Amino acid sequence: MIPRYQRILFWSLALAILLMAIFLLHGCQQAREKLNRLQNQTPLAAPAETAPETFHLAMASDADNSIAMVDRQLALATEPTARMRALLAQLIAEYSYKNSAHPLASGPAIDDVFLLDLPLKPATSTNPSNPAGTPPGESAFASGAPHSPGGQLAVINLSAAFADHHPSGIEAETLTINSMVGTLFANFPRIEQVRFVVNGQPRDTLAGHADLTRTYQAVNTTTGGAQ
Amino acid sequence: MTLTRTYAAVLLVALASAAAAAFSTRAQSPISPQIPQQPTPPPAQVPQPAVRPAPPQSARAVIFLDPAHGGPENGAALGNNLAEKDVTLAFAQRLRAALASANFTVITTRDNDLAAPLPTDQRAEVANHAHALACVVVHATASGAGVHLYTSSLPPAPLYETSGTDATTPFTPTPWEFAQAGFVDQSHKLSDVLKATLAKASLPVITGNAPLRPLDNLMCPAVAVEIAPNSASVSASDTAYQQQIVFAVATAMQLWRDQNTGGAH
Numbered sequence: 001m002i003p004r005y006q007r008i009l010f011w012s013l014a015l016a017i018l019l020m021a022i023f024l025l026h027g028c029q030q031a032r033e034k035l036n037r038l039q040n041q042t043p044l045a046a047p048a049e050t051a052p053e054t055f056h057l058a059m060a061s062d063a064d065n066s067i068a069m070v071d072r073q074l075a076l077a078t079e080p081t082a083r084m085r086a087l088l089a090q091l092i093a094e095y096s097y098k099n100s101a102h103p104l105a106s107g108p109a110i111d112d113v114f115l116l117d118l119p120l121k122p123a124t125s126t127n128p129s130n131p132a133g134t135p136p137g138e139s140a141f142a143s144g145a146p147h148s149p150g151g152q153l154a155v156i157n158l159s160a161a162f163a164d165h166h167p168s169g170i171e172a173e174t175l176t177i178n179s180m181v182g183t184l185f186a187n188f189p190r191i192e193q194v195r196f197v198v199n200g201q202p203r204d205t206l207a208g209h210a211d212l213t214r215t216y217q218a219v220n221t222t223t224g225g226a227q
Numbered sequence: 228m229t230l231t232r233t234y235a236a237v238l239l240v241a242l243a244s245a246a247a248a249a250f251s252t253r254a255q256s257p258i259s260p261q262i263p264q265q266p267t268p269p270p271a272q273v274p275q276p277a278v279r280p281a282p283p284q285s286a287r288a289v290i291f292l293d294p295a296h297g298g299p300e301n302g303a304a305l306g307n308n309l310a311e312k313d314v315t316l317a318f319a320q321r322l323r324a325a326l327a328s329a330n331f332t333v334i335t336t337r338d339n340d341l342a343a344p345l346p347t348d349q350r351a352e353v354a355n356h357a358h359a360l361a362c363v364v365v366h367a368t369a370s371g372a373g374v375h376l377y378t379s380s381l382p383p384a385p386l387y388e389t390s391g392t393d394a395t396t397p398f399t400p401t402p403w404e405f406a407q408a409g410f411v412d413q414s415h416k417l418s419d420v421l422k423a424t425l426a427k428a429s430l431p432v433i434t435g436n437a438p439l440r441p442l443d444n445l446m447c448p449a450v451a452v453e454i455a456p457n458s459a460s461v462s463a464s465d466t467a468y469q470q471q472i473v474f475a476v477a478t479a480m481q482l483w484r485d486q487n488t489g490g491a492h
Contacts, residue, residue, distance in 0.1 A: 062371045065433040168303030168311070169368030170453045171375050174437045204440075208302055208311075209366065211438040214404070 050075045057091050058182030058221055060175035061101035066223040067178055069186060084113040084154065084188060091183050092162070095176075102175055109162040111199070114155040118192060151192035153215070154184055158206075160199040166207040173210035182221035191218045287332045288484045291359040291447065293350050294319035295366045298341035305369045305463055312340065314367040314464045318454060321469060322363070325477040331484075334359065348403075351444035355406070361417055361483055362449035363476070364442060367463045373431025374472060375453035376418050379443050380436035384408035406444045413448035417483055421450060424479040428471055430457070448483075452476065 052073040060067050074090060076083045088110045096106035166176065177196070184191050194216040197203065203212050294315035296302035302311025316337065323333045334357045336350045354362050368375075384405065407414070418434055425432045442449055454463040454472060461468050 065371070065375070065435050167368075167370050169370050169455075170366055170377055170437050170439060170451060171368060171433070171435075171455070172370045174377075174435070174439075177438065208296070208300070209437075209439060211440055211443070214438060216438070 050078065055087055055090075056183065056186035057087075057094065058179045058186060059091075059094070059101070060179040062103075062171060062175065063101060065171055065175070067175065067182055067221050069182075069222050080188070081113045081115055084115075084184065085110050087183060087187060088113070088156065088180055091179060102172070102179070104167070104176070105162075105165040107161055107165075108159050110156065111159045112157040114157070115191075116153040116155065118151040118153055120153065150190060152190045153193040153195065154188070154191045154218075155195045155197060156180065157200055158196060158198045163198045163203065163206055168207040168209065170209045173206040173208075177206065177210050177216065178221035181216050181218055185218040185220055188218075194218055287330060288360040288488065289332045289334060289357050290326050290480060291354040291357050291362040291445075292319050292323060292326075292333055292335040293354070293362070293364045293441065294335065294337055295364060296344075297337050298344045300344040302366070303368050305367060309462075309464055311367045314454065315365040316340065317464070318367070318469050318473070319365050321473045322365075322476055325473050326480060329477055329481055331480065347441040348444065351406070351441035354441070354449075355444075355446045357447075359447045360487060361480060362445045362447040364439075364449065364451040366451060366453040368453055368455050369463070371433070371453075371455040373433060373455055373457060374425050375451075375455060376421055376425075376432060376434045377437040377439060377442070377451040377453065378414040378418050378434075379407040379411055379449065380438050381405055381408045381411055381443055383411040401446070403444055406446045407442060407449060410446060410448055414450060416486075417448040417479075418450050420483050420486070421452070421476060421479045424475045424482065425472070428475040430471060430475065 052075045054071050055074050055076070056069050057072055058067050059070050072090065074087070076086045089108070092104060092109040093106070094100065095102050095104040166173065181194050184194060196206075196212045196216075198212070206212055294312070296310075296312035296315065298312075300312065302315070305311060305314060316339070319335055320338070323335060326333045334353065336345060336353055401409070422432050422434055437451065439451055442451055452472075454469070456462045457465070457468050463469075
């Protein structure tokens with residue numbers, strides 16, 4: 001014969017377990033609903049159909065120190081900086097292919113691309129020796145170089161890994177720089193000047209040779225083009 | 228700033244001794260041409276503006292050699308634990324000996340490895356003080372083939388050094404970043420001479436322009452010589468290969484000297 005107090009205790013515990021289970025299920029259901037509500041509130045842009053377009057890539061060749069223009073069909077974003085970044089990433093990616101004429105290591109090369117309208121407005125400076133606020137290393141040529149109304153300066157932020165693993169040599173580095181400048185010139189007519197930074201910081205050379213402190217004029221860099 | 232000069236006039240008065248009676252007689256008479264003639268000094272020469280003296284033609288021509296990198300700055304890795312700085316130094320030492328035997332005065336930025344890296348600006352300062360007939364910057368690489376000749380990618384500009392040499396031309400300072408601009412045309416000619424002699428030695432040659440320091444800061448005809456492997460089996464450090472290039476470069480320098488001094492050396 002089970003004592004009465006034990007039966008009361010058993011049913012009390014069973015009731016408590018039932019209540020806790022109901023509370024747990026209710027809490028889970030509330031959490032799920034909250035999550036679903038948050039996901040539903042996330043604004044999602046409708047996917048835009050981008051038709052492939054023809055782009056020109058200035059492809060370099062180490063064998064004869066030449067740069068030739070080739071066409072590629074690519075579907076890129078419409079936003080200019082994203083478009084430039086994707087195009088330059090495609091250019092560098094092609095150099096990492098097997099049997100490339102200008103072999104480079106594979107991996108992400110372009111961190112960001114920024115566009116600035118020309119002429120550059122000098123920043124307000126409190127330094128009496130540098131009243132124009134010109135950044136160190138910025139030459140008079142860079143800030144005073146000729147440009148057209150509406151011209152833009154493209155600042156290319158290379159990844160540190162790309163610069164660190166780039167083949168060292170005048171030819172190899174110059175071809176990489178000219179290839180990128182030539183590609184921007186061929187596809188983005190508003191870009192008139194190009195500057196390079198590495199990991200967001202100015203750097204003297206790409207891999208020990210090609211000067212990265214200067215501002216490059218966006219010109220036709222293909223062999224036989226204006227250098 | 229425009230310099231102007233003014234010149235003072237000179238009045239010469241010749242005094243001659245005379246007796247009082249004779250002086251009073253002459254003073255009352257009209258001026259006659261019988262006044263005893265005194266030797267007159269030659270007309271005073273108009274001072275000419277100072278002109279920078281040209282270097283004597285008989286002086287030995289100076290060649291500036293810059294073996295790139297050095298010290299902790301190794302440059303490119305050329306394989307087999309060989310650094311670019313060692314290859315450029317070995318080549319520069321061979322070239323220096325060849326040029327010295329051809330009666331050149333050779334100035335180099337380094338004769339051995341350095342304890343600290345030598346900035347490109349300091350290398351350019353050494354070259355610009357030397358007033359060299361030609362400046363050769365030596366590099367080496369593992370990519371490509373043959374010898375690569377590079378000149379500055381700066382656009383040609385008027386020779387800055389000629390400005391300010393007379394009183395009427397305003398002095399224009401040369402921007403450091405574009406020091407080579409006034410010499411780009413000469414550098415192209417020097418590159419052509421080098422290309423011809425290297426091709427004559429059956430060495431593959433590639434020429435081009437490069438954004439390279441200290442090339443842009445040199446005030447002399449300047450070429451960067453980058454030594455790449457001649458073939459899969461002949462690397463940039465190969466002694467015989469380097470000697471071939473040394474002979475061709477030394478020959479080119481003699482031709483360049485003959486072109487610029489008319490063979491007077």
